[in-house]
Amino acid sequence: MTDKSLSPTVVAAIDSLEIVARVVVEGLRAGGHRSPFHGPGTEFQQHRPYRAGDDLRHLDWKLYARSDRLYTRQFREVTDLSVQIVLDPSSSMRFPPTGISKLHYARIIAASLAYLVSTQGSAVGLVTADANGFSYLPVRSGALHRNALIARLDNLDTVREWTPIETIRRATELMKRRGVIIIISDFYDDELGILRELRAVAHRGHDVIMIQTLSNEEVSFGFKRDIELEDLETSERRAIDASAIHEQYQSAMNSFLERCRNGAGESGIDYALMLTDTPPERALHDLLLKRAG
Amino acid sequence: MTWLNPWAWLGLLALVLPVFIHLLTRTPASVQRFPTLRFITVSRLPPRARRRIRDIVLLAVRMGILAAAVTALAQPVFVTQEIGARASNVVRAIVLDTSESMHGPAYGQGASSGGATMLDSATEVANRLLGEAETAIVVKTSNPGREIAGAVKWLATQPGVSEIAVISDFQKGSIDSVSLARVPAGVGVRLFRIAGVELDSAFTVDAAQREAKVAIAASANRTFIRWVPIDQEPRASSAPEPDATSISSAASIDSGTAPLSVVRDGKTLSVRFLKAGDGESKALMRSTKIPSSQWMADVLLSIHHDGILAELANSGAVFEFTASSPAGAVDATAGSDSAPVVVLTDVNGTPVVTAGERNSALIIFMSTSQGSASALALTRAAARALSQFPQLDEHETVTIDAERVAAWERRGVSPGKSATDLRTLGGLDASDSSGRWLWLLAISLLLVEWFVRRSPQPDDERAMLAT
Numbered sequence: 118m119t120d121k122s123l124s125p126t127v128v129a130a131i132d133s134l135e136i137v138a139r140v141v142v143e144g145l146r147a148g149g150h151r152s153p154f155h156g157p158g159t160e161f162q163q164h165r166p167y168r169a170g171d172d173l174r175h176l177d178w179k180l181y182a183r184s185d186r187l188y189t190r191q192f193r194e195v196t197d198l199s200v201q202i203v204l205d206p207s208s209s210m211r212f213p214p215t216g217i218s219k220l221h222y223a224r225i226i227a228a229s230l231a232y233l234v235s236t237q238g239s240a241v242g243l244v245t246a247d248a249n250g251f252s253y254l255p256v257r258s259g260a261l262h263r264n265a266l267i268a269r270l271d272n273l274d275t276v277r278e279w280t281p282i283e284t285i286r287r288a289t290e291l292m293k294r295r296g297v298i299i300i301i302s303d304f305y306d307d308e309l310g311i312l313r314e315l316r317a318v319a320h321r322g323h324d325v326i327m328i329q330t331l332s333n334e335e336v337s338f339g340f341k342r343d344i345e346l347e348d349l350e351t352s353e354r355r356a357i358d359a360s361a362i363h364e365q366y367q368s369a370m371n372s373f374l375e376r377c378r379n380g381a382g383e384s385g386i387d388y389a390l391m392l393t394d395t396p397p398e399r400a401l402h403d404l405l406l407k408r409a410g
Numbered sequence: 411m412t413w414l415n416p417w418a419w420l421g422l423l424a425l426v427l428p429v430f431i432h433l434l435t436r437t438p439a440s441v442q443r444f445p446t447l448r449f450i451t452v453s454r455l456p457p458r459a460r461r462r463i464r465d466i467v468l469l470a471v472r473m474g475i476l477a478a479a480v481t482a483l484a485q486p487v488f489v490t491q492e493i494g495a496r497a498s499n500v501v502r503a504i505v506l507d508t509s510e511s512m513h514g515p516a517y518g519q520g521a522s523s524g525g526a527t528m529l530d531s532a533t534e535v536a537n538r539l540l541g542e543a544e545t546a547i548v549v550k551t552s553n554p555g556r557e558i559a560g561a562v563k564w565l566a567t568q569p570g571v572s573e574i575a576v577i578s579d580f581q582k583g584s585i586d587s588v589s590l591a592r593v594p595a596g597v598g599v600r601l602f603r604i605a606g607v608e609l610d611s612a613f614t615v616d617a618a619q620r621e622a623k624v625a626i627a628a629s630a631n632r633t634f635i636r637w638v639p640i641d642q643e644p645r646a647s648s649a650p651e652p653d654a655t656s657i658s659s660a661a662s663i664d665s666g667t668a669p670l671s672v673v674r675d676g677k678t679l680s681v682r683f684l685k686a687g688d689g690e691s692k693a694l695m696r697s698t699k700i701p702s703s704q705w706m707a708d709v710l711l712s713i714h715h716d717g718i719l720a721e722l723a724n725s726g727a728v729f730e731f732t733a734s735s736p737a738g739a740v741d742a743t744a745g746s747d748s749a750p751v752v753v754l755t756d757v758n759g760t761p762v763v764t765a766g767e768r769n770s771a772l773i774i775f776m777s778t779s780q781g782s783a784s785a786l787a788l789t790r791a792a793a794r795a796l797s798q799f800p801q802l803d804e805h806e807t808v809t810i811d812a813e814r815v816a817a818w819e820r821r822g823v824s825p826g827k828s829a830t831d832l833r834t835l836g837g838l839d840a841s842d843s844s845g846r847w848l849w850l851l852a853i854s855l856l857l858v859e860w861f862v863r864r865s866p867q868p869d870d871e872r873a874m875l876a877t
Contacts, residue, residue: 365451366449
């Protein structure tokens with residue numbers, strides 16, 4: 118599957134986000150991985166080694182008798198799974214200016230997940246922001262709704278005002294029952310506050326997935342000369358000797374990523390870092406594989 | 411390898427210039443949009459300690475240009491077997507001008523600061539020439555032209571490439587075409603001019619019906635007067651002719667207390683003589699200043715060149731020194747700024763006639779007794795100077811044109827060789843230097859620098875972001 122992955126450049130070249138989502142999801146399926154969204158369904162999906170805390174009702178006692186090992190049975194949720202996608206359209210997502218921006222990449226990931234969930238008969242919704250402020254598509258199932266959601270993603274552009282904590286809170290409130298909340302962002306806006314809010318969401322029984330979308334340029338800070346950086350959100354400018362502050366930047370960035378990863382892990386939140394130069398289906402494959410495992 | 415102009419190596423100090431330029435000059439920072447500045451705490455451009463590779467190449471090329479230029483100025487000479495043989499076979503007769511004018515301060519040296527004299531500079535040149543030649547003699551003379559013939563005779567007795575080197579300030583009369591005509595065709599002639607004090611601080615005078623620039627400088631025991639004509643056209647003189655040129659009238663002036671004076675153009679020119687033993691001489695001497703008027707310069711110069719007076723001064727016997735009596739002797743060291751200028755010295759270098767200006771009058775002090783032959787000669791010389799200004803052309807302080815001196819120079823030739831065979835010339839000069847190839851190298855490096863400067867930047871951030 119890895120070799121057949123479509124490069125981000127090829128994916129970005131496809132005009133229709135729906136086709137992109139379909140291509141990405143087809144790529145996922147070709148790899149033999151099914152939906153990672155396990156729920157209280159009746160269709161047996163697979164066994165996995167027993168872990169402390171697993172529901173004892175799902176222990177396969179017969180298999181234990183045969184193999185003398187404890188395995189938990191997992192079932193595939195067939196229906197009634199609600200997935201709410203929260204997408205960060207803030208100005209910082211417009212980076213990098215050339216190639217695939219973080220927003221574009223996030224739209225592909227969101228559309229692919231929506232397509233995947235929808236084709237499995239589950240409901241999916243979208244919470245983001247646009248020029249008018251809060252933008253919301255309710256959690257519904259069906260092809261028509263899916264197309265509407267993808268169309269909304271297609272037209273999504275960056276906004277100046279983005280309040281992630283409020284948006285997550287409202288997205289949770291708008292879910293009528295427990296489900297999966299996927300937040301796609303670079304988490305540059307108060308990541309500790311966001312993590313606190315996501316922890317509260319997880320405590321309410323929701324399954325939370327945190328997808329951090331970043332570009333390789335901002336992670337590795339590949340600048341070498343004297344440059345003047347302009348903040349995409351605040352328009353503040355700072356002249357720097359890039360090679361001189363490279364180490365300091367790298368250290369701060371690593372600390373930030375570590376905070377996000379550890380914060381998510383401590384709260385039982387699935388976390389995935391997706392770089393824009395990684396093929397989307399490979400990034401999704403890794404995420405789904407991790408959740409399935 | 412040797413260097414014709416080793417002082418040019420000081421130009422290597424200029425190599426620090428490109429380094430400073432590279433450190434101080436920064437390419438303007440390009441503006442890049444970035445998602446967040448929260449990880450960047452530096453708020454301004456910190457000093458950059460190192461440059462990129464491309465800049466180092468540019469710096470190296472620029473330093474190479476300067477180094478090539480400095481080396482070219484130093485005029486390197488690769489001493490080949492031929493050049494070495496030629497240089498080492500030179501037999502040189504060095505004629506060193508020790509005339510009075512050579513005791514003046516050298517170019518760039520103050521007269522009263524006790525700095526190097528022109529003779530000191532000339533001696534340095536003579537020593538260098540002495541070291542460069544296989545065999546050499548130094549002839550010290552106050553009349554270089556007169557010693558040329560003797561130098562030629564000595565050179566005729568020596569094997570190798572013969573050369574006469576004259577080191578002088580080349581005042582008119584020091585050397586001329588006639589004296590140089592005695593030098594045979596195969597003997598080289600090299601003339602080294604020693605520059606004297608600048609004339610920037612001199613004053614302009616009307617002398618001998620011509621406008622001239624005169625610089626008077628005085629040291630503890632000598633006076634230096636340099637004359638340079640400004641215009642060449644003589645002008646009609648309106649000076650009256652006072653009847654004071656005869657010995658008898660001079661004697662009458664000398665015996666009296668009234669000063670020698672003459673009215674010219676409505677202005678009274680007054681000269682007063684003070685002899686040894688005059689009670690007020692010492693006090694007056696302290697209160698005088700260096701003469702600054704044109705007519706005073708004329709009088710002093712005329713006295714300085716007076717034949718009778720010079721003979722008397724050189725004989726040393728006619729001046730009645732009273733060394734045991736300080737009041738009688740001329741105290742040339744009295745006062746520093748107001749010290750009178752020395753007009754004449756005796757054979758021992760002791761000032762015997764000095765002069766100063768006070769209340770627009772020229773005061774002349776001399777260590778002679780009233781009525782002596784030297785006193786009369788002095789009075790006569792001063793009176794003659796007042797009555798008839800000297801002709802500029804007669805002054806030895808007017809130097810020979812540089813073009814004429816250059817025309818007299820020629821190279822020596824080995825015996826039995828043609829005079830046009832430049833490869834057998836004696837000594838090392840600019841034509842032996844590899845300087846022109848270094849200039850070519852410097853120009854080539856300039857082209858390289860232009861190409862390097864215009865080459866695109868390989869690691870441009872925009873290109874990096876576009877990938």
